[in-house]
Each structure stands twice: as C-alpha cells, then as structure tokens.
Amino acid sequence: MPGPGAPLELREFDRPDPEPGGVLLRTLGSEVCGTDAHLWKGQLAGVPYPIIPGHVSVGQIAEIGPADASAPPPTDVSGAPLVVGQIVTFLDVYGTCGRCWYCTVGHATTRCPARKVYGVTLSADDGLLGGWSEYIYLRPGVHVVPLPAELHWRAFLAGGCGMPTALHAVTLGEIAFGDTVVVQGAGPVGLCAAVLAQLRGAGSVIVVGGPELRLDAATRFGADAVIDIGSTTPQERLATIREMTGGRGADVTIEATGAPTAVPEGMRLTRDAGRYVVVGQYTDAGDAGFNPHLDLNQKHLDIRGCWGSDVGHVHRAVRVMARYAQQFPWTELISREYALDDAQTALEDVAAQRVVKALIIP
Incomplete structure (x- = not known):
C-alpha cells in the first residue's frame, strides 16, 4: 500500500535471514x-x-x-x-x-x-x-x-482481528447473566461480540447494522434479533429497542461500527445506569455530537473506550474459538x-x- 487512495502494488523482497530470536x-x-x-x-x-x-x-x-x-x-x-x-x-x-x-x-x-x-x-x-x-x-x-490442532487456521482467521478486539470490549462491558446486549455493527468485530455476549450469559442479543449479508450471519450465529440500519431511522431503532426492553434500553451496548454517528445513538439505546463500550472508532472518521445532560449525565451512563487488544486477548481468543468450534x-x-x-x-x-x-x- 504505497499511500492513501493509491492502488496496491505487488513488490518483491529478499527472503530475510532470521537474526537470533527472530x-x-x-x-x-x-x-x-x-x-x-x-x-x-x-x-x-x-x-x-x-x-x-x-x-x-x-x-x-x-x-x-x-x-x-x-x-x-x-x-x-x-x-x-x-x-x-x-x-x-x-x-x-x-x-x-x-x-x-x-x-x-x-x-x-x-x-x-x-x-x-x-x-x-x-x-x-x-x-x-x-x-x-x-x-x-x-x-x-x-x-x-x-494454534491448537482442533482449531484450523482458517477458522481462527474467520474471527481474525475481530475476535480479540471483541473479547476486549465484551470484557470491559462486564456482561452479566440475563443482560440484554445491543451490538451496533454486523462486521467481524460486531459478530464476534454477539457470540461472546452469548457465552457470557446474555439473556438476549440484538444486532443493529447491515447489510443483509452480515445480518444473516448474525442470525446464524445466535443473535436473537437484528435491526437493519438501511431500512430504519435512528428514532425507529430507539423505539424498537425500548419496546424490546420494557422501555429501558439495553443493559450493555457495544459500538463496533466505525461510524461516528453511531456513538450518540448507542448512548441513547442504553438504559439509565447501563454500560456503553465504544470499540469501533479505531481510526479518525470524524466528529459526532451529543447532549451531555440528556445523553450522559442524567442517564448516569458508564462509557468505556476500548482501543485495540493485547496478547492476553489473542491467547484467550484462540482458546475460546477452539473450545466452541462445534457450536459456532x-x-x-x-x-x-x-x-x-x-x-x-x-x-x-x-x-x-x-x-x-x-x-x-x-
């Protein structure tokens, strides 16, 4: 990748001779x-x-x-x-x-x-x-x-970066048995977060995202409900989530979209005194606005930023994927x-x- 926006180039390199420890x-x-x-x-x-x-x-x-x-x-x-x-x-x-x-x-x-x-x-x-x-x-x-023998390398890469990143986010979300979890985003991080929420004992998992290809994958991998952002407005999504949660909102919401506008929406999808984990904003895609009184302070909302993963998350991701390869x-x-x-x-x-x-x- 020679630079932003430039076409990828195929280049040749000399095969390196590993140094001690390499x-x-x-x-x-x-x-x-x-x-x-x-x-x-x-x-x-x-x-x-x-x-x-x-x-x-x-x-x-x-x-x-x-x-x-x-x-x-x-x-x-x-x-x-x-x-x-x-x-x-x-x-x-x-x-x-x-x-x-x-x-x-x-x-x-x-x-x-x-x-x-x-x-x-x-x-x-x-x-x-x-x-x-x-x-x-x-x-x-x-x-x-x-990688253990029971985990094929393609299976690990199917989770890829998404699995350790989602594992970090779900851990920060402290999902408890019976919690309603909303996952914003149906890409690899969001799909992995939806799976891990189930393994943490979530009572229901709702995936908000698109397109249909990815929402179908969310359903196959155990999401209780999916909401297509392509055919709904933020107000409609909020009303749907409230209706599904007794008027409260999600106990835990995990943002895995990369779209800045998803963040204030996710704050509103989360119940008062709930937890909101922002993991999708790994790169700078722009600004978003929210009302500090209504969306944060009055809600007593706990917001947790989650950036990247460490070796512990990768190690645990490998073990989880190997252990649950039959279920997923x-x-x-x-x-x-x-x-x-x-x-x-x-x-x-x-x-x-x-x-x-x-x-x-x-």
Whole structure:
C-alpha cells in the first residue's frame, strides 16, 4: 500500500535471514480487516507508507534464528520453545516497552508510546512486516501464539482481528447473566461480540447494522434479533429497542461500527445506569455530537473506550474459538479468499461491505 487512495502494488523482497530470536513464517493466510480499508483512506495518523497490510495472520514456522548469547531462543506465550513446522499466529503489536507509565502503572499496554503494529505502523521499507505477503518476519520479542490442532487456521482467521478486539470490549462491558446486549455493527468485530455476549450469559442479543449479508450471519450465529440500519431511522431503532426492553434500553451496548454517528445513538439505546463500550472508532472518521445532560449525565451512563487488544486477548481468543468450534462454525463467516495479485479487489470488497470476512491467501 504505497499511500492513501493509491492502488496496491505487488513488490518483491529478499527472503530475510532470521537474526537470533527472530522467526520467519510462511504465510498461510491473512485477514482483510476494516482497519485496512481505513488505512487506504488515510484515516489513521502516523502510518509510514508504504506498508505491507495485514495485521492479523497465520503462518507456519519456516525458519528460526540461530542460538546466540544476545537473544534467548524464541518461545510462545506459555514459554514453550517454538519449532519449525508449527502453525502459529502472533500479536500484531510489537515493541511495547514494558517500562513506561502506561505499561507499568496504568496497565494499558495498548497506549504504550513505543508500540508499533505489523501491517499498520511498520514500513515496507523495513522488510516483510505485514501479512499480505508470502513470508512474514517476526522480529525478536514478537508474542507468538500457537494454534491448537482442533482449531484450523482458517477458522481462527474467520474471527481474525475481530475476535480479540471483541473479547476486549465484551470484557470491559462486564456482561452479566440475563443482560440484554445491543451490538451496533454486523462486521467481524460486531459478530464476534454477539457470540461472546452469548457465552457470557446474555439473556438476549440484538444486532443493529447491515447489510443483509452480515445480518444473516448474525442470525446464524445466535443473535436473537437484528435491526437493519438501511431500512430504519435512528428514532425507529430507539423505539424498537425500548419496546424490546420494557422501555429501558439495553443493559450493555457495544459500538463496533466505525461510524461516528453511531456513538450518540448507542448512548441513547442504553438504559439509565447501563454500560456503553465504544470499540469501533479505531481510526479518525470524524466528529459526532451529543447532549451531555440528556445523553450522559442524567442517564448516569458508564462509557468505556476500548482501543485495540493485547496478547492476553489473542491467547484467550484462540482458546475460546477452539473450545466452541462445534457450536459456532467459524469458517462460515469467510465470504471469499483472494490471491496477492487480487488484493486490491479484496480491499474494495471489504470497504464496500460486500463480504463478511475476506482472506488473503498468498
């Protein structure tokens, strides 16, 4: 991706020789995330174009750097040694320092100023640091998570970035048994949030979004009701949610749309003293307005911002997807797979919401 709005280009790179502690993956697949569409539109600051997109990927370990006193042999997140041939994923965030105020006192590693992200804030000029490539180079210190035998790599990528992100959001939402949960957005994050809300014991899950392709997926994956934003107004959606909740609104609402106007609407869909988690505003898509008295203070509303995910969320996402693979046929979320030379079409299909989940298969 040479720059915002520019067509994607196919480039060749030398195969890297892993340094001590480094790992070379042969890419099996990489997701096309909504974030990639936002990067293409130039909606995230600090992106060092050109980049190799693809921040959530799965690969088979092709080579491990030599043993050296300067770096211990690479291990997975549980401390087990990595071996050639393993199928793994990895946390896209790289370089979190572990020493700054956010890492140590604030316990908010997603806000560490040293953090970089594969496929987002690491330049192609520095090597194979994104998933839309035949190989991915994992620098020393990248957090590696093996996939268990019972979880096919395509099944994991069907959740992709959406699953650990949704897991973070649902955890912040503190969904309790019997809660009514509204999920705004029927993309991968919203669909994963709807599934995880069920696993947290929600009494009912309502997905508000579109288009029909994605709403159908929400229904297949257990949503109790769906509301199409294409055929309703915000006032009608509010009236419907109120009618379904005894006039109160949702106990917990999770915003996973990326549309700024969804935020004030979500505040109004949530009951007084309820919880509202905003996870979809990962990039800057513009401003939105609300009434601080009516929408926030008088409602005694608890709003929680949720930005990104850490290695714990990825590890837990893998375990959850493996455990519940029989109940939820994850791969049904994959609408289409694309080769590298068709990545531009994949990007445009995701941006236009013509697919639920798209994968790049190098």
